[in-house]
Amino acid sequence: EENKVPLVMTMVAAKDVTKESDQSFRFYLNVNQYALPHIENMDVDKYREIAVLSINDEYGKDVSSVLINRAMERGINVVSHEEFSPGSTDFRTQLTKIKSKSPKVILVISAVPPELINAVKQIKELNINTEIMEASLNLCVEGVRKSLGELAEGVKTLCIPFDLKKTGNDFRNDYVKAYNKNPDFASSFGHDMVELVGKAGKLDGIGGESLSDEIRAVRFIDSTNGLVEIQNNGEINPDIYPVTIRNGELVR
Numbered sequence: 001e002e003n004k005v006p007l008v009m010t011m012v013a014a015k016d017v018t019k020e021s022d023q024s025f026r027f028y029l030n031v032n033q034y035a036l037p038h039i040e041n042m043d044v045d046k047y048r049e050i051a052v053l054s055i056n057d058e059y060g061k062d063v064s065s066v067l068i069n070r071a072m073e074r075g076i077n078v079v080s081h082e083e084f085s086p087g088s089t090d091f092r093t094q095l096t097k098i099k100s101k102s103p104k105v106i107l108v109i110s111a112v113p114p115e116l117i118n119a120v121k122q123i124k125e126l127n128i129n130t131e132i133m134e135a136s137l138n139l140c141v142e143g144v145r146k147s148l149g150e151l152a153e154g155v156k157t158l159c160i161p162f163d164l165k166k167t168g169n170d171f172r173n174d175y176v177k178a179y180n181k182n183p184d185f186a187s188s189f190g191h192d193m194v195e196l197v198g199k200a201g202k203l204d205g206i207g208g209e210s211l212s213d214e215i216r217a218v219r220f221i222d223s224t225n226g227l228v229e230i231q232n233n234g235e236i237n238p239d240i241y242p243v244t245i246r247n248g249e250l251v252r
Contacts, residue, residue, distance in 0.1 A: 004210040008197060010189040015062045018234030023212050027193050027236040029137075029160075035066035037158055037242045038107060038133045042076060049079045051103035051130075053094055053119060056083040060109050063135055067107065079103050086111060089118045095126055105131040113144045124151055134158065141184045145248050152245045159243045159250050161225045162188045168224030188224035196221050196236070 001021050008025045009017060015031040018024045042050075052068060054060040060083065068078050079101040082094035098106060106123060110116040116138040123132060132155045138144050139157035148155075161167040163185055171191055175183040199221065200214040218230055225238035243250045 004212065006197075006210075006212040006215060008193050008215075010193055011186060013063065014058045015066075022234070023210075025212075025215060025230075025234040025236060027189060027196065029240055030235060030237055031062045031066055033237060033240045034063045034109075034135050034158065036070055037240060038135060038156065039067055039070045039074065039076070041242055042071075042074070042105075044075050047076060047104045049077050049101070049103050051080040051082070051098040051101060051106045052078060052109065053082050053084065053091065053098065053106055054109035055086055055088075055111050055115065057086050057111070059111060063109050067109075067135060084115070087115070089114060091119050091122050092126065095119075095122055095128060099126060099128045103130055105133055107133045107135050109135045110138060111136070113138045113141065113147070117144060117147050120148055120151055120155065132156070137163070137185060139245060140250065142182065142248075145245060152248070155245050156242060157245065157250075158240050159252075160185055160188075160238050160240055162238075164241070164243070164250055164252060167226045171224050192221065192223040192225070195223070196230070 001023055004023060006023045006025060008027060010028045012026055013029055013031055013034050018026050050071060052064055054064040071078055080098045080103060082098055084091055084094060108116060108119050116134060120132060134157040137158055139155060140159045140163040145152050168188055171188060172183060175187060196215065200211060200218050203214040203217055216230055216232060220227055220229055228236055228238050230236050241252050243252045
C-alpha cells in the first residue's frame with residue numbers, strides 16, 4: 001500500500017480479499033462463484049435435504065457459509081454440516097454422521113485433490129445412497145477424474161471455460177508442445193496473470209499514476225477463459241458452470 005505495488009492473486013477464493021487495498025486484485029473465482037451454482041440450480045422439491053462436508057479453513061468456512069445461507073433462503077434444509085482438517089484423508093466419522101441424516105446430496109468443499117478423491121471413495125464405501133456435488137474445481141483436472149474412475153460417474157462439479165476446452169486453445173497447444181501434457185486451470189490462471197500485468201505495463205502511465213491504475217485501465221483482458229472484465233474493486237472473475245461427469249468427461 002505504501003509503495004503502490006500491486007498484489008495480483010490467483011487460486012484465492014476467500015471472501016473480500018480485494019477490499020483492504022486498492023492495490024489488490026483477484027484473478028480467480030470469488031466465494032459466490034464456488035458457493036452458489038449448485039444451489040441455484042437445485043430442484044427444491046428433489047433436494048429438500050442436503051449435507052455439507054467442508055474443509056475447516058477460511059476458504060471452506062466462507063464458501064460453506066454462503067452456500068448454507070442461500071440453501072436456507074431457497075427452502076432447502078441443511079440436515080448436516082461436517083468439517084475436516086486441511087490435508088485429511090479419512091472422513092468416515094463425518095460421513096457416518098451425515099449418513100444417519102439421509103440427505104439427498106452431499107456437497108463437498110475441498111482444497112486439494114486427495115481430500116476430494118478420498119471423500120468420494122469413502123462415500124461409496126459406506127454405501128451412502130446420495131448424489132455428490134463438488135463446490136470446488138478438483139474434478140476439472142483430468143488426472144483427478146482418472147484417479148476415481150467409475151466412482152466419478154454422475155458426480156457434479158464446477159468448471160471454468162478453459163476446462164471445457166471452449167477457450168484458451170492457443171495457450172493449451174503451446175503448453176502441450178513445451179511440456180508434453182495438458183495444462184490444468186492453475187496453469188491457465190498463472191499465464192493470464194502475467195499477460196495482464198504485461199499489458200498494463202505497456203500502457204506506460206496512460207492509465208494513471210501507478211501500475212494498479214494501469215491494470216484497471218486495461219478494462220478487459222482476452223484471457224484463457226475468454227473476455228474477462230477488470231472490475232474497479234479489483235475482482236477479475238471468469239465465468240463458471242455446473243457440470244456433470246459422464247464417462248470421464250465434463251458435460252455441461
